[in-house]
Amino acid sequence: MNTSDKKRGGWSWWYLLFVVQFVVALYPPFFNKAEPTLIGIPFFYWFQLAWVFGSAILTAIVYYATKD
Amino acid sequence: MSGGFVSNINWVALTIFVLLFGLVSWLGFAAAKWRKGDLDQLHEWGLGGRRFGTVITWFLLGGDVYTAYTFIAIPALAFGQGAIAFFAVPYTVIIYPIMFLAFRRLWYVCHKHGYITSGDFVRGRFGNRWLALAITVTGIVATMPYIALQLVGIQVVLGALGIQGSGLAADLPLIIAFVVLAAFTYSSGLRAPASIAVVKDILIYFTALVAIVVIPMQLGGFGKIFASVPAQKLLLAVPGPNTTGAYTGYATLAFGSALALFLYPHSLTGILSASSGRVIRRNAAMLPGYTFMLGLLALFGFFAIAAGVDKLPEFAGGFAAFKNNFAVPALLLHSFPSWFVGVAFAAIGIGALVPAAIMSIAAANLYTRNIHREFINKNPTDKQESTIAKLVSLIVKAGALVFILFVPTQYAVQLQLLGGIWIIQTLPAVLIGAYTRWFNSWALLVGWAVGTYAGTAMAYSINLTNTFPLKVGGYTFPGYTAVYTVLLNLLVALVLTPVFNAMGTKEKVDATAPSDYLPTD
Numbered sequence: 001m002n003t004s005d006k007k008r009g010g011w012s013w014w015y016l017l018f019v020v021q022f023v024v025a026l027y028p029p030f031f032n033k034a035e036p037t038l039i040g041i042p043f044f045y046w047f048q049l050a051w052v053f054g055s056a057i058l059t060a061i062v063y064y065a066t067k068d
Numbered sequence: 069m070s071g072g073f074v075s076n077i078n079w080v081a082l083t084i085f086v087l088l089f090g091l092v093s094w095l096g097f098a099a100a101k102w103r104k105g106d107l108d109q110l111h112e113w114g115l116g117g118r119r120f121g122t123v124i125t126w127f128l129l130g131g132d133v134y135t136a137y138t139f140i141a142i143p144a145l146a147f148g149q150g151a152i153a154f155f156a157v158p159y160t161v162i163i164y165p166i167m168f169l170a171f172r173r174l175w176y177v178c179h180k181h182g183y184i185t186s187g188d189f190v191r192g193r194f195g196n197r198w199l200a201l202a203i204t205v206t207g208i209v210a211t212m213p214y215i216a217l218q219l220v221g222i223q224v225v226l227g228a229l230g231i232q233g234s235g236l237a238a239d240l241p242l243i244i245a246f247v248v249l250a251a252f253t254y255s256s257g258l259r260a261p262a263s264i265a266v267v268k269d270i271l272i273y274f275t276a277l278v279a280i281v282v283i284p285m286q287l288g289g290f291g292k293i294f295a296s297v298p299a300q301k302l303l304l305a306v307p308g309p310n311t312t313g314a315y316t317g318y319a320t321l322a323f324g325s326a327l328a329l330f331l332y333p334h335s336l337t338g339i340l341s342a343s344s345g346r347v348i349r350r351n352a353a354m355l356p357g358y359t360f361m362l363g364l365l366a367l368f369g370f371f372a373i374a375a376g377v378d379k380l381p382e383f384a385g386g387f388a389a390f391k392n393n394f395a396v397p398a399l400l401l402h403s404f405p406s407w408f409v410g411v412a413f414a415a416i417g418i419g420a421l422v423p424a425a426i427m428s429i430a431a432a433n434l435y436t437r438n439i440h441r442e443f444i445n446k447n448p449t450d451k452q453e454s455t456i457a458k459l460v461s462l463i464v465k466a467g468a469l470v471f472i473l474f475v476p477t478q479y480a481v482q483l484q485l486l487g488g489i490w491i492i493q494t495l496p497a498v499l500i501g502a503y504t505r506w507f508n509s510w511a512l513l514v515g516w517a518v519g520t521y522a523g524t525a526m527a528y529s530i531n532l533t534n535t536f537p538l539k540v541g542g543y544t545f546p547g548y549t550a551v552y553t554v555l556l557n558l559l560v561a562l563v564l565t566p567v568f569n570a571m572g573t574k575e576k577v578d579a580t581a582p583s584d585y586l587p588t589d
Binding site: 015018021022025026027028029032033034037039040041042044045048049051052053055056059060062063067068 | 151154157158161162164165168169289290291292293294302303304306314315318319322323345346349350352353354356357359360363364367587
């Protein structure tokens with residue numbers, strides 16, 4: 001088994017970025033507050049909307065960093 | 069207002085709605101010739117020949133996962149109950165890591181062995197036809213009320229266009245829409261919703277982006293909108309002592325819904341129709357575009373509160389008929405000229421056709437492969453197999469239509485809620501099965517039965533609401549019933565696996581090899 005075989009479909013440390021997505025998205029004490037607001041939108045809403053992009057970027061990083 | 073047509077038909081909006089509906093119906097029939105394949109083969113009819121690339125898969129899965137009912141129901145939940153409705157955002161964030169890792173493995177093994185359904189996979193992996201049957205029946209039963217709810221989406225926008233009341237005249241538009249849907253699904257298979265999804269999504273994105281800018285301007289900005297939302301709806305309630313309160317309710321609802329999503333037959337159909345594992349991985353990074361839009365749409369519930377649409381006399385009838393589901397249609401009618409309303413409502417109506425078509429195809433694939441072929445006719449020709457699937461797709465849709473016309477909507481909503489609890493019970497066999505064959509198939513079957521029974525009983529004990537107040541030593545953990553019961557299911561399967569193995573129950577050979585789950589080249 002060489003390293004490219006290992007990467008292929010097996011475990012990669014880059015997958016920890018997925019764990020980050022889960023923890024942030026599923027821990028309400030992080031974001032269950034009104035302040036600071038963004039153009040009048042409470043933190044609860046704009047943060048979770050922003051995290052959609054954050055997660056997509058993390059997934060894209062994993063996509064480029066790992067082999068098929 | 070009994071016995072038929074109600075006045076106040078919005079003719080401009082209705083005309084645009086009908087024109088766009090006609091356009092996509094034509095597209096649905098024309099799709100049979102798109103990337104032409106032999107539609108007498110089940111994988112051509114039921115999976116589009118597994119040829120969809122990154123872009124089409126994006127549209128198809130987008131139309132599949134983010135359904136018309138979602139676009140109506142999530143803002144309605146925000147309108148009625150506030151912050152909890154936003155669970156849809158974390159839910160549709162964390163589905164993508166799951167898709168990226170686990171469902172890519174399933175794509176490879178299904179591609180390698182020609183599997184079309186989760187029942188096919190479980191049959192091959194565990195060699196146990198009864199376990200496969202349990203997975204199949206669960207998939208079909210969980211899908212049926214989901215199709216019915218798509219019809220509710222169409223019903224609400226038709227009602228908002230002024231077609232309300234009871235009797236054949238009022239029901240006729242819905243019946244016509246469904247007959248057309250059934251016809252093009254029959255003739256074009258999965259190619260129909262795939263092509264329609266493109267049109268639908270352009271309309272939906274157009275509507276959402278215009279509305280998210282224009283409505284706040286009309287209402288005096290986001291600050292004013294959120295100031296008009298009652299404080300108890302604005303955020304999740306902070307948990308009191310000895311309970312995790314709304315926090316675990318919110319998190320488990322998102323987590324459980326995410327685990328359940330790709331176990332639904334229609335999601336798996338969308339995934340398996342992709343042309344490569346790379347398409348799945350790419351889409352895991354691209355599909356959050358829809359999640360963002362769903363989050364924006366959820367905010368429409370607050371716009372509706374700020375605009376006070378439920379207090380306007382012209383919408384009293386709509387709210388009486390459709391309850392909070394009328395919030396978004398009322399908001400659009402209140403804020404926009406008729407032509408724009410027509411486009412927006414067409415987006416929602418067409419948005420119902422796409423998932424309804426995919427769901428009926430997925431249910432038909434399951435019946436054909438895992439019930440008919442397994443128990444009735446073991447060696448069908450390709451032509452027989454695809455013919456059965458086409459007929460079953462008609463029966464499934466007719467069933468959903470009858471259900472919606474003759475049974476109160478509330479039952480479809482409750483059945484769909486139960487469906488989420490039922491479908492998650494297939495997780496140990498399907499999702500964990502994609503990684504390991506460690507479990508004994510009979511132990512998985514018992515775990516499935518225990519989880520299904522316990523989930524149903526728990527759901528009834530809390531009057532068919534979502535969160536079960538689990539009490540452990542004076543502490544209360546409110547959480548989504550599906551999460552608690554799938555853990556119970558797993559525990560049973562874990563404990564019973566060594567027991568069954570020791571009893572020497574004969575386990576069939578695994579038809580799949582470890583390398584089947586990985587890229588081949």
